[in-house]
Amino acid sequence: MTQRGLLIVLSGPSGVGKGTVRKAIFEDDGVDFRYSISATTRKPRVGEVDGQDYFFVTREQFEEKIQAGDMLEYAEYVGNYYGTPRSFIDETLASGRDVFLEIDVQGALQVKTKMPEGVYIFLTPPDIKNLRSRLEGRGTDSPEVIDQRVEAAKDELKKMINYNYAVENDIVERAVDRIKAIITAERLKVSRVFDQIAE
Numbered sequence: 001m002t003q004r005g006l007l008i009v010l011s012g013p014s015g016v017g018k019g020t021v022r023k024a025i026f027e028d029d030g031v032d033f034r035y036s037i038s039a040t041t042r043k044p045r046v047g048e049v050d051g052q053d054y055f056f057v058t059r060e061q062f063e064e065k066i067q068a069g070d071m072l073e074y075a076e077y078v079g080n081y082y083g084t085p086r087s088f089i090d091e092t093l094a095s096g097r098d099v100f101l102e103i104d105v106q107g108a109l110q111v112k113t114k115m116p117e118g119v120y121i122f123l124t125p126p127d128i129k130n131l132r133s134r135l136e137g138r139g140t141d142s143p144e145v146i147d148q149r150v151e152a153a154k155d156e157l158k159k160m161i162n163y164n165y166a167v168e169n170d171i172v173e174r175a176v177d178r179i180k181a182i183i184t185a186e187r188l189k190v191s192r193v194f195d196q197i198a199e
């Protein structure tokens, strides 16, 4: 019997630093979990690569995938669809490897109802003012979109209670260390339980 991999979901408001923290986690050579690449109807930003940052698709293509049941979860966020392709998650976990999702709050809570055994981590900013300045500093969104993202964040922060862990992203390196410690502890728990069942 193969032990199933661990599902790790990193979530939180737009601009909190999920992508920054995730990239820092994956820079570590010792990391042996796989990253789930999302699909989106959003246009690529400068420097973003199809199949690496996202699978960039049309609304029509995305809706076909929804109809076909190919999305583990999806959400419409600030005018675009975002979703997690199901087959990659199923295959990776069945092969015993851990998989890491970086998705928004609506999507994370959908996954949690389907896969409550996962590890759900909410990345939180020091405060809303700081979140806005991160979005402004990133320079990828218009002032209107930034306002929408900040408004969405106020609701999203209330949903933190539904997660297994909350991690403050005050300093990137500190947030990375906190998340790595959570993953190490959760892996140990799962493997010890598996050993007992297998005995």
Ligand SMILES: Nc1ncnc2c1ncn2[C@@H]1O[C@H](COP(=O)(O)OP(=O)(O)OP(=O)(O)O)[C@@H](O)[C@H]1O
Pocket (backbone or CB within 6 Å): 012, 013, 014, 015, 016, 017, 018, 019, 020, 021, 134, 135, 137, 138, 169, 170, 171, 172
């Ligand atoms: N701890 C931090 N301190 C200061 N700035 C940070 C920190 N973490 C991330 N940032 C900056 O905040 C901005 C937003 O970060 P990032 O794009 O990683 O957020 P995100 O949560 O992935 O956003 P989205 O959900 O919209 O993709 C970036 O300019 C990034 O460099």
Ligand SMILES: Nc1nc2c(ncn2[C@@H]2O[C@H](COP(=O)(O)O)[C@@H](O)[C@H]2O)c(=O)[nH]1
Pocket (backbone or CB within 6 Å): 012, 013, 014, 015, 018, 038, 039, 042, 073, 074, 075, 077, 082, 083, 084, 102, 103, 104, 105, 106, 107, 108
């Ligand atoms: N529900 C999902 N949300 C996702 C997914 N991939 C990314 N996201 C989140 O969408 C917003 C906006 O992203 P951006 O790249 O346009 O800034 C952000 O919160 C992402 O984390 C997904 O597969 N499902």
